[in-house]
Amino acid sequence: MKKNSFFIMLMVLPAAVLLWSTGVSGKDDGLGKKIYNEKCQFCHGIKGNGNGPAAASMNPRPADFNDPRFWKKNDEPKILETIERGHGMMPAFDMKPDEIKAVMGYISHSFKRRD
Amino acid sequence: MKETRLGRWLLFTGLLALLVFFFVSGAGAVPSFKRQTGMSCAACHTVFPELTPFGRSFKVNGYVFSKHTRTFAERIPVAAMIQLSYTEQKDLDNRVNPFDDSPTAKFNVPQQASLFYGGKIAGKFGVFSQLTYDGVENSISLDNTDIRYADHVDVGGTPLVYGVTVNNNPTVSDLWNTTPAWGFPFSSSPVAVTPAAGTIIDGALAQQVGGVGIYAFWNHLIYAEADVYGSTNRGIARPLGAGTTTETVVSGAVPYGRLALQHQWGAHSLELGTYGLVADIHPSGLTSGPTDRFTDYTFDGQYQFIQGPHLVTAQATWIHEKQDWDASFPLGNTANSSNNLETWKLNLQYHYRADFGTLGGTVAYFSTTGDSDPVLYAPEAVSGSNTGSPESRGFILQAAYLPMENLKIVAQYVIYDTFNGSSTNYDGSGRDASDNNTFYLLVWMMF
Numbered sequence: 021m022k023k024n025s026f027f028i029m030l031m032v033l034p035a036a037v038l039l040w041s042t043g044v045s046g047k048d049d050g051l052g053k054k055i056y057n058e059k060c061q062f063c064h065g066i067k068g069n070g071n072g073p074a075a076a077s078m079n080p081r082p083a084d085f086n087d088p089r090f091w092k093k094n095d096e097p098k099i100l101e102t103i104e105r106g107h108g109m110m111p112a113f114d115m116k117p118d119e120i121k122a123v124m125g126y127i128s129h130s131f132k133r134r135d
Numbered sequence: 136m137k138e139t140r141l142g143r144w145l146l147f148t149g150l151l152a153l154l155v156f157f158f159v160s161g162a163g164a165v166p167s168f169k170r171q172t173g174m175s176c177a178a179c180h181t182v183f184p185e186l187t188p189f190g191r192s193f194k195v196n197g198y199v200f201s202k203h204t205r206t207f208a209e210r211i212p213v214a215a216m217i218q219l220s221y222t223e224q225k226d227l228d229n230r231v232n233p234f235d236d237s238p239t240a241k242f243n244v245p246q247q248a249s250l251f252y253g254g255k256i257a258g259k260f261g262v263f264s265q266l267t268y269d270g271v272e273n274s275i276s277l278d279n280t281d282i283r284y285a286d287h288v289d290v291g292g293t294p295l296v297y298g299v300t301v302n303n304n305p306t307v308s309d310l311w312n313t314t315p316a317w318g319f320p321f322s323s324s325p326v327a328v329t330p331a332a333g334t335i336i337d338g339a340l341a342q343q344v345g346g347v348g349i350y351a352f353w354n355h356l357i358y359a360e361a362d363v364y365g366s367t368n369r370g371i372a373r374p375l376g377a378g379t380t381t382e383t384v385v386s387g388a389v390p391y392g393r394l395a396l397q398h399q400w401g402a403h404s405l406e407l408g409t410y411g412l413v414a415d416i417h418p419s420g421l422t423s424g425p426t427d428r429f430t431d432y433t434f435d436g437q438y439q440f441i442q443g444p445h446l447v448t449a450q451a452t453w454i455h456e457k458q459d460w461d462a463s464f465p466l467g468n469t470a471n472s473s474n475n476l477e478t479w480k481l482n483l484q485y486h487y488r489a490d491f492g493t494l495g496g497t498v499a500y501f502s503t504t505g506d507s508d509p510v511l512y513a514p515e516a517v518s519g520s521n522t523g524s525p526e527s528r529g530f531i532l533q534a535a536y537l538p539m540e541n542l543k544i545v546a547q548y549v550i551y552d553t554f555n556g557s558s559t560n561y562d563g564s565g566r567d568a569s570d571n572n573t574f575y576l577l578v579w580m581m582f
Contacts, residue, residue, distance in 0.1 A: 057202060058172075058173035058174075058202040059172075059173055059174055059202075061202075062172070062200045073196065073199075073200055074189070074192045074193070074196060074200060075294070076196075076287035076294040076295075076296050077191075077192045077195050077196060077287070077294065077296045077352055077355055078192060078294075078355055079294075079354050079355035079356060079399065081294075105442065105443045106402075106441065106442070106443075107401070107402075108188070108399060108400075108401055108402065109187075109188040109189055109192065109399060110189070111174070111175075111177060111178035111179075111187060111189050111441075112177065112443070113175070113178075114175055114177070
């Protein structure tokens with residue numbers, strides 16, 4: 021069997037082009053919600069209750085943003101640090117400052133109970 | 136010859152074009168899991184392919200986490216990779232005949248090129264499957280494949296993840312990087328001479344068998360798995376060995392079991408576990424009749440520390456194999472009716488995630504010892520043993536640099552203290568263990 025470099029490129033190039041062409045994301049409104057749904061809901065859940073699809077395999081469970089105790093223990097700088105550096109099973113997220121601000125605003129407005 | 140050189144030029148040009156895509160586009164092409172989840176590679180990997188705790192969660196849940204909520208995969212989850220390598224080892228050019236008549240066996244361009252189907256299929260079904268072109272063997276075959284269904288339930292208030300796996304390599308479905316399918320050094324020279332002795336569970340059955348298994352992960356604490364495999368030489372398992380010649384032909388069913396304990400506290404995680412299998416294998420060249428029996432059991436452990444830019448991993452694996460030569464001994468292929476073989480693998484890794492990329496290194500120790508068998512480990516220039524001993528040991532020193540998260544550059548040096556039973560004149564033809572010291576340079580790109 022002759023070495024077929026064309027076949028190699030036939031395998032690799034179309035895949036790379038397809039992936040590149042579909043990997044671009046655009047800006048839209050609701051940046052915080054968009055980021056949360058893309059990156060956070062796996063663990064913290066769509067409703068922010070710490071019951072996302074990945075939560076079942078985690079111990080301790082992901083933070084429940086509906087729980088007032090979370091907000092008592094975690095101020096804004098601590099949440100920022102957790103997002104940037106990770107914590108336990110939670111990976112670090114490489115986000116721009118405006119993206120972090122947007123997702124923190126979304127979590128606070130959407131899930132934090134105000135009595 | 137001309138066609139080969141033209142082919143190489145075209146391949147270089149194609150690869151250069153891909154690299155330009157990377158740097159100019161900015162958005163870049165991304166591996167399929169990353170595209171599916173919207174997470175960066177660093178969410179699931181320390182330094183690929185090693186998994187983080189979140190990466191293990193992604194795998195045990197069947198590769199289905201997605202930023203999209205549709206039942207079927209939003210897009211076909213395809214990815215690709217290519218490995219280019221360079222090897223230095225004494226007398227390498229005299230031992231390897233490149234199929235394309237290139238002047239040296241040292242450059243492997245490519246060493247390997249692969250297409251992946253990785254991610255959600257539909258619902259709770261997901262897959263990791265790799266189709267590989269081997270640039271040294273000049274062949275295309277189905278590589279590691281792991282097709283899963285996973286779900287979870289609450290058991291007395293504690294979570295239980297359970298699933299089914301169909302795969303073609305014992306330990307490919309495992310979550311930790313202490314097992315042969317996903318263990319350090321992750322990649323090594325395809326042309327350097329390596330020790331003669333190795334246990335069956337240490338990669339010998341990859342794509343030689345296909346099977347089905349069930350697993351469960353309770354409270355993120357206890358993991359258990361049980362699989363049964365059959366030969367890809369025939370029957371229902373045959374598709375899982377597509378493109379691979381089944382040289383290690385097992386007879387009947389090969390049971391495999393795995394048990395692991397894991398504890399996560401803050402930035403630390405610790406795993407301790409065991410796994411093993413029993414395989415009845417026909418002597419080389421035979422596909423029926425009497426078999427030899429290999430009974431392997433293993434203890435392993437992994438510690439990870441992931442905080443901020445610091446990535447620390449320590450891994451240890453001990454494998455014991457009992458070899459009952461019920462078929463080979465009567466044939467005169469072994470001197471003993473049974474042998475034992477034991478392997479140790481230890482490594483310590485540190486990497487630092489800086490603004491200019493991830494930089495780090497690994498120090499590893501390996502050792503294989505066992506019963507001498509002058510027929511099984513016979514003298515032969517370069518690859519044989521003058522003493523009939525399987526003993527080999529040494530160190531691996533590796534530096535890695537990732538200028539971007541899907542491009543890894545590795546410099547690896549393998550140092551042999553003992554090779555096939557001796558430090559000096561191990562093969563009876565004057566070759567020393569240190570003559571097999573290997574320098575290996577690898578460029579590994581994921582698309």
